[in-house]
Amino acid sequence: MKSFRKELWFELPKRRQLxxxxxxxxxxxxxxxxxxxxxxxxxxxxxASVFINDDESGLHHDFEVWLEKLxxxxxxxxxxxxxxxxxxxxxxxxxxxxxxxVVAITAGRLDLGPWEQIFYGEFDGRRRKRALIKIIGx
Numbered sequence: 001m002k003s004f005r006k007e008l009w010f011e012l013p014k015r016r017q018l019x020x021x022x023x024x025x026x027x028x029x030x031x032x033x034x035x036x037x038x039x040x041x042x043x044x045x046x047x048a049s050v051f052i053n054d055d056e057s058g059l060h061h062d063f064e065v066w067l068e069k070l071x072x073x074x075x076x077x078x079x080x081x082x083x084x085x086x087x088x089x090x091x092x093x094x095x096x097x098x099x100x101x102v103v104a105i106t107a108g109r110l111d112l113g114p115w116e117q118i119f120y121g122e123f124d125g126r127r128r129k130r131a132l133i134k135i136i137g138x
Contacts, residue, residue, distance in 0.1 A: 002137040004032035008045075012125035016064065016093075020055050021121045021131065025103075026110060028133045035108045041065015042100030044132055047090035047124035049097035067093045067123075085104075090124035097121050101116040105137055 006028045008021060023076065043050045071092035072078075075137055079088030099117060104111035112118075120131050 001136060001138055002032065002037075002041070004028070004034065005134075006031070006133045008119060008120070008131045008133065010048075010122065010125075010126060010130065011128045012122045015072075015090075015125050016088060017122045018060050018119065018127060019122070020117050021050075021120045022055075022110070022117045025118050025133055029105060029108070029110060029135060032099075032135040034105055034135050034137040037105045038104045039105055039110060040132070040134040041103070042119055042132050042134075043120065043129075045129045047087055047094055047122075048129055048131070049094045049119075049121035050100050050131055051098050051119055052101050052116050053119060054077050054111070054115045055091070055119075060087060063097075063121075067096065069095060083106040087090060088122040094121075105135070107108070 008024055025039065029039060041050050071089040073089045076082045076086045081088035
C-alpha cells in the first residue's frame with residue numbers, strides 16, 4: 001500500500017472566502033500514483049474548513065448569509081472566546097462546515113458525484129494557513 005502526503009498553503013486577503021481546491025487535489029492524486037484507495041483532505045487550522053458541495057456562486061453567497069446568521073462575526077463582545085482575539089465566529093463556522101472530507105479513489109480518479117467539488121473554507125483569513133492531503137491505496 002502506498003501513502004502520500006501533501007500540504008496546500010493559503011494566505012487569503014479576505015476574512016472569509018471559499019476556494020475550490022479540486023484541481024489541486026486532482027494534481028496530488030496524479031502525483032501519488034494511487035489508482036485505488038482513499039483521499040483525505042483536512043483543514044489544519046481550527047478556523048478553516050474543508051467540505052464538498054457544488055461550485056455555484058449563488059450557493060456560495062447563500063453559505064455566507066446562512067453562516068453569518070448562525071454565528072455572526074459582530075458584535076465581538078457576544079462571545080466569551082473573544083478576549084485578545086475576535087474570531088469566535090470563525091471557530092463556530094468551521095464546526096458547522098466540517099474539518100475534512102474523504103473521497104474514494106477509483107481507477108486513478110477522485111470518485112466524486114456529478115456536481116461535487118472540494119472546497120477550502122476560510123473563516124478567519126489574512127494569515128498563512130494550510131490544508132493536508134493524505135492519500136492511501138494501491
